[in-house]
Structures are given as C-alpha cells and as structure tokens.
Amino acid sequence: MLLTDVFGDAFDRFLLYICISCGISIHFESPEPLVIFSSLIFIIRSLCQIRLKMSDAVSAAVDPPATDAAKSGGSDASRISEVTAWLASQFEAAGKEVPDFEYTPLSVGHLYNLASLSQAKTQAANIIAADFRQKAAEYRSQAARIREILENVGLAQESLASNVVSSAHVLANVSNLLNIRDTELSSFLVAMGDISLRKTAVEEKRAKVEKESKILLDYTRKAIARLTYLKSIHKQLEDDVAPCQKQMEDWKTSLAVMASKERQYLQQYNNYKALLNRVGYTPEISHGVLVEMAEYRKELEKKTKPILDTLRSYQDLPPDKALAALAIEDKKRQYAAAEKYLEDVLHSALATND
Secondary structure (H helix, E strand, O other), X not given: OEXXXXXXXXXXXXXXXXXXXXXXXXXXXXXXXXXXXXHHHHHHHHHHHHHHHHHHHHHHOOOOOOOOHHHHOOXXXXXXXXXXXXXXXXXXXXXXXXXXXXXXXXXXXXXXXXXXXXXXXXXXXXXXXXXXXXXXXXXXXXXXXHHHHHHHOOOOOOOOOHHHHHHHHHHHHHHHHHOOOOOOHHHHHHXXXXXXXXXXXXXXXXXXXXXXHHHHHHHHHHHHHHHHHHHHHHHHHHHXXXXXXXXXXXXXXXHHHHHHHXXXXXXXXXXXXXHHHHOOOOHHHOHHHXXXXXXXXXXXXXXXXXXXXHHHHHHHOOOOHHHHHHHHHHHHHHHHHHHHHHHHHXXXXXXXXX
C-alpha cells in the first residue's frame, strides 16, 4: 500500500511530496507502519507548534520606549547620583575604574538618558530572557512527555526504521528551510513561491553585479594598460637621465665660458670707448659718414669726367684764336666753378667733422 492510500489530508500530501522530491518511496506491508507514521506526524505537528510559539514570542519582544529625561530626571543632584551609580556598576562589571570627567549639564543629561535607556533595555531583556527560560522549560517537559509516550508505544528513534528517520529529518529540514508555520500544502506552495521570487531577485542582482564587474574589469584592463604605458615612459625617461645630465654638464661648461667671454668683451668695449673719448671721436666722423663722403666724391668725379673729356677734345681743333679763346674762357669758368663747388663740399664736410 502506498502512502497516498493511507493519508489523505493536506499535511500528508505535503509529506508525500517531500518524500517523492527526496527520492523516498514508502510502502507499507502491514498496519504497524500506520501507527508509526501517525505517531511521526503527531511529533512533527508538535514540533511545528513549538516552533510557532517560539517565533511568536520572539516577534512579541519589542524595544522599550526611551525614557524622557525631563519627566523622570528629578533634580540635578539626583541625576548626578544616578549617573555616578550607573557608571560605577558598568565599569565595575568591566573590571575598570570610572575615568575622571567634568559633570556639566550637557554631559549629565546625555549620560542620564543613556543610563535610563540602558536600564529599560536591561529590564526588558531580563523579562524576555525569563519568559524564554520558562518556555524552554515547558518545551523540554513537553518534549520529555512526547518522548515518554513514544517510548511507551515502542516508537523511540532507535526502534524506527531508517527510511522513517530519514524522512522525518528531511521533513524537518525542509520545514526549517522554508520557514513553514503550519502543515497546509498552501503554506508550502507560498514558501516555494517566495523562494522562487527570491531566486529571481538574486539572479537579477547577480546579472547586475556581473555587468558592473565587467565594467570594472574593463576599467581595470584600461588602467593596467595605462600603467604599463606609464611604466615604459618612466623607464625611458630614466634611461634618458644619464645622457641628459651629461648634456647639461656640457651646457653648464659652455655657459661658464660664454659668461667669461661676455665679461671680457664688455671690458674691451669699455676700454675702446674710453680710448675713443680720449682721441675726440664723435659720431659725425664715424665709418658710415666717411663711406658716404667717399661715395659722394665718386659721384662728383663722375660728373667732372665728361667735362674733362670735352676739354681734351678741344685740343684737336684747328687754331682759331677767337673761337679758341672763347672756348678756353668758357672751360675755365666751368672748371673754376667745379673746383669751387668741390672745395665748398670738402670744406663743409671738414667743418662738419670738426
């Protein structure tokens, strides 16, 4: 007989689903396993109820509200005494001494609020811990009662078949994993749906993280390539340091020589300038002025040369006293005018130089 032939409610269908999912096939050859499996289902139901009670107790524990210092503080002296006592107890529990500090209204107010909140939290924690201890004692007594019942009916864990024990473990693990609060199949389906949603959210987050990791990997590769390039440039610059230093030393030597030459040339320039001042040198008799005068003399020679050539041509004329006398007088006048013009130019140039 299969399990579906014996159990028909939702929890048994859920157990069947778990067994099938875990690859467990359970067959009953006699009515004895029915009692065993019924007891097993009762145990699991009891465990689920205990777990539900513990979850409710934990969710019911809330943080106590903060104490208003202005309403329950009292006078400053009482506040300081309470703060001092609280600090002494806390540091004594830690095995240390209370450090010295100044009791200002601001520090006393903060410490008083902290002490009030700490005492309220401690009291609430003590209440919850006492409740948990009481419930744990009740759960232990209930577990002992259930264990005794199972042992009386011959359903102790040692006497159960291995497949029944493994099925119970699988069922308990799945229940804890899915956080199932009851034995309904709908709770199992809701838990599976929640796991599917969480799986989808995790897959989306994983895809997003993979995309971001690819971007970061791309940036890292670019940064590594850039770092490699910079290292090569740095190595190249380090290799160029020695030649550049040698060239700089040569330039320093050349600059020192040039500076020495500059000082020498400046000294010579000053000496020549002093010498020219002693001999009465002026800018009017400079080389450029003399060159201009020589060029002007050449132009005058060019102008007088045709006249001289004309005078020489008169030497071949036939003797005629009247015409010759007139020509001679004319040439004399032209010659005298040219000489006078030349003398005037020379005198003016010399006067300008003087």
